[in-house]
Amino acid sequence: MPTLNEIRSTFLNFFERNDHAIVESSPLVPRNDPTLMFTNSGMVQFKNLFTGVERRDYNRASTSQKCVRAGGKHNDLDNVGYTARHHTFFEMLGNFSFGDYFKEQAIPYAWDLLTKDFELDKSKLLVTIYHTDDEAAEIWKKYAGLPDNRIIRIATDDNFWSMGATGPCGPCTEIFYDHGPDIWGGQPGSPEEDGDRFIEIWNLVFMQNERFEDGSQIDLEMQSIDTGMGLERIGALLQGKHDNYDTDLMRSLIEASAHVTSQDPDGPGNVHHRVIADHLRSTSFLIADGVMPSNEGRGYVLRRIMRRAMRHAHLLGAQDPVMHQLVPALVTQMGQAFPELGRAQALIEETLKLEETRFKTTLDRGLKLLEDELGVLPENAALPGQTAFKLYDTYGFPLDLTQDALREKGREVDTDGFDTAMAEQKAKARAAWAGTGEAADSTIWFDIAEESGTTDFLGYDTEVAEGQI
Numbered sequence: 001m002p003t004l005n006e007i008r009s010t011f012l013n014f015f016e017r018n019d020h021a022i023v024e025s026s027p028l029v030p031r032n033d034p035t036l037m038f039t040n041s042g043m044v045q046f047k048n049l050f051t052g053v054e055r056r057d058y059n060r061a062s063t064s065q066k067c068v069r070a071g072g073k074h075n076d077l078d079n080v081g082y083t084a085r086h087h088t089f090f091e092m093l094g095n096f097s098f099g100d101y102f103k104e105q106a107i108p109y110a111w112d113l114l115t116k117d118f119e120l121d122k123s124k125l126l127v128t129i130y131h132t133d134d135e136a137a138e139i140w141k142k143y144a145g146l147p148d149n150r151i152i153r154i155a156t157d158d159n160f161w162s163m164g165a166t167g168p169c170g171p172c173t174e175i176f177y178d179h180g181p182d183i184w185g186g187q188p189g190s191p192e193e194d195g196d197r198f199i200e201i202w203n204l205v206f207m208q209n210e211r212f213e214d215g216s217q218i219d220l221e222m223q224s225i226d227t228g229m230g231l232e233r234i235g236a237l238l239q240g241k242h243d244n245y246d247t248d249l250m251r252s253l254i255e256a257s258a259h260v261t262s263q264d265p266d267g268p269g270n271v272h273h274r275v276i277a278d279h280l281r282s283t284s285f286l287i288a289d290g291v292m293p294s295n296e297g298r299g300y301v302l303r304r305i306m307r308r309a310m311r312h313a314h315l316l317g318a319q320d321p322v323m324h325q326l327v328p329a330l331v332t333q334m335g336q337a338f339p340e341l342g343r344a345q346a347l348i349e350e351t352l353k354l355e356e357t358r359f360k361t362t363l364d365r366g367l368k369l370l371e372d373e374l375g376v377l378p379e380n381a382a383l384p385g386q387t388a389f390k391l392y393d394t395y396g397f398p399l400d401l402t403q404d405a406l407r408e409k410g411r412e413v414d415t416d417g418f419d420t421a422m423a424e425q426k427a428k429a430r431a432a433w434a435g436t437g438e439a440a441d442s443t444i445w446f447d448i449a450e451e452s453g454t455t456d457f458l459g460y461d462t463e464v465a466e467g468q469i
């Protein structure tokens with residue numbers, strides 16, 4: 001059974017044999033895109049090649065790209081622990097053509113790798129295409145021999161990719177694996193597609209159009225290919241598993257978590273171990289790429305992930321800080337492919353330990369407060385926004401941590417109430433500040449603070465990020 005490390009190599013070797021330059025993963029903090037929180041796909045480091053702004057000495061490339069999807073447009077934080085296929089940190093395997101080959105070659109590459117090199121069962125594979133993309137349908141039919149009922153036409157943006165409001169865009173085709181009727185979920189395009197029966201493994205994007213401000217589109221002269229396949233998803237398949245978390249790499253982290261907390265990896269705490277294993281990877285890789293916990297921007301997303309992990313460790317009964325003890329297991333698994341992990345190991349361990357030690361006391365007290373509140377609320381009532389705000393303000397509970405805690409109990413937070421409480425507090429702070437006679441300046445300061453508090457746009461810290469690369 002191939003390990004994830006071996007599967008990564010097989011993928012890259014396949015494309016190297018087919019004349020692709022093997023390019024290193026870029027850092028999680030994008031160098032060239034201030035609007036993007038974290039690198040969330042393989043194409044990010046190649047944006048300027050697709051638009052033709054930049055040229056390099058290769059026009060085909062292949063990578064295994066570190067990705068984090070825990071904020072901004074793609075946010076899978078709430079999926080972790082609940083689906084078999086989502087992580088906050090994952091590796092995206094990709095092949096790219098910059099004005100070189102197009103669909104006629106991209107589909108055969110993908111099909112050959114999956115069915116010949118990886119020897120997947122052809123009868124379990126099905127694909128989606130953009131509803132108007134007859135070319136793609138034809139290639140799937142001819143080259144792969146897929147029958148019409150396994151080439152599903154989709155008319156939504158799920159199968160039409162665009163770089164942004166303007167710029168390169170085009171149809172995409174997604175390859176799915178059917179895990180069989182024992183698992184809940186419907187075919188892509190059906191109402192039950194969110195289930196885990198049909199798992200998307202690979203997305204091939206055909207950049208063939210350019211979109212302008214007024215919404216009009218032209219055909220691009222330079223047609224390009226951008227693909228992405230989750231290493232953990234293909235890994236699960238090749239290891240005969242349904243769940244990403246049962247792959248060798250994730251499993252070893254889950255076992256490390258079980259060992260440190262003295263809790264059965266497959267017992268009732270299994271979901272906590274899964275979350276811890278996932279969050280260990282995203283937090284460690286973010287720190288290795290220069291992000292430090294803070295109260296705004298990227299650093300706040302990191303802090304939120306850390307604190308969520310710590311709550312799960314708490315639920316496993318851990319008395320002492322846990323996360324930093326798991327770093328050696330991660331370095332053993334991934335340090336060879338990503339040497340930056342080993343280089344940053346001491347920093348990662350210290351940062352995790354310090355955060356966990358600091359948060360520990362307020363975490364315990366906050367969770368107690370939460371329990372007490374829930375005890376007196378009517379059954380199924382939403383947690384009042386005021387309480388969620390108190391947890392945030394006094395106990396350092398990010399809103400999503402409280403929501404995560406309530407989700408297990410099938411309950412929600414009154415988020416409008418939370419927003420109101422937050423706005424009231426800001427207004428009070430403003431008034432107090434205005435009283436010092438520096439009203440004009442303070443308004444500007446608060447506006448900036450509010451902006452940087454948002455988690456979607458983070459242009460302001462790119463310089464710092466670049467300095468660290």
Ligand code: ATP
Pocket residue numbers: 041069076085086087088089090092200201202203228229230231232233
């Ligand atoms: P899904 O619909 O399952 O959420 P997606 O359509 O959002 O996936 P893409 O943006 O197409 O995913 O990314 C390309 C590939 O990266 C996917 O086909 C999948 O194999 C992998 N991938 C995407 N998101 C995740 C994630 N959160 N964890 C692990 N792998 C992922």
Ligand code: MG
Pocket residue numbers: none
């Ligand atoms: Mg997704």
Ligand code: MG
Pocket residue numbers: 158200
């Ligand atoms: Mg999808």
Ligand code: MG
Pocket residue numbers: 174200203
């Ligand atoms: Mg997709």
